[in-house]
Amino acid sequence: xxxxxxxxxxxxxxxxxxxxxxxxxxxxxxxxxxxxxxxxxxxxxxxxxxxxxxxxxxxxxxxxxxxxxxxxxxxxxxxxxxxxxxxxxxxxxxxxxxxxxxxxxxxxxxxxxxxxxxxxxxxxxxxxxxxxxxxxxxxxxxxxxxxxxxxxxxxxxxxxx
Numbered sequence: 803x804x805x806x807x808x809x810x811x812x813x814x815x816x817x818x819x820x821x822x823x824x825x826x827x828x829x830x831x832x833x834x835x836x837x838x839x840x841x842x843x844x845x846x847x848x849x850x851x852x853x854x855x856x857x858x859x860x861x862x863x864x865x866x867x868x869x870x871x872x873x874x875x876x877x878x879x880x881x882x883x884x885x886x887x888x889x890x891x892x893x894x895x896x897x898x899x900x901x902x903x904x905x906x907x908x909x910x911x912x913x914x915x916x917x918x919x920x921x922x923x924x925x926x927x928x929x930x931x932x933x934x935x936x937x938x939x940x941x942x943x944x945x946x947x948x949x950x951x952x953x954x955x956x957x958x959x960x961x962x963x
Contacts, residue, residue: 839898
């Protein structure tokens with residue numbers, strides 16, 4: 803799976819032992835892990851809806867240039883990591899893949915990692931048609947994307963389980 807995935811490690815020895823014993827008694831652990839994966843996907847979708855990290859920290863605000871670009875494209879300028887009119891968003895593509903030994907939760911979207919972790923994108927100089935207009939030249943530039951962690955479990959998730 804491209805994009806970003808999450809690994810959860812239970813640090814409590816007693817809880818790990820109980821989970822191991824439970825999984826050993828299950829004939830088809832994929833069903834169990836599928837259920838766990840769906841819980842994590844739903845938790846992650848709540849993070850998108852609240853626009854905050856699993857620990858409750860609000861995501862960074864959009865840069866003014868991002869707001870202007872979204873308005874120019876007829877998109878909602880205030881929502882983060884969700885653009886209207888695009889079915890292939892991180893939110894819509896969140897999924898869980900259960901296996902016999904665990905579950906992978908993530909997104910196949912290649913830009914998922916930079917939004918989870920943050921980073922800098924470097925674009926080379928180029929020329930071409932911009933917004934369907936005449937040929938233009940675009941200088942090289944960099945864009946810094948702030949981390950907006952969406953994958954992970956909140957304290958409430960741990961209490962619900």
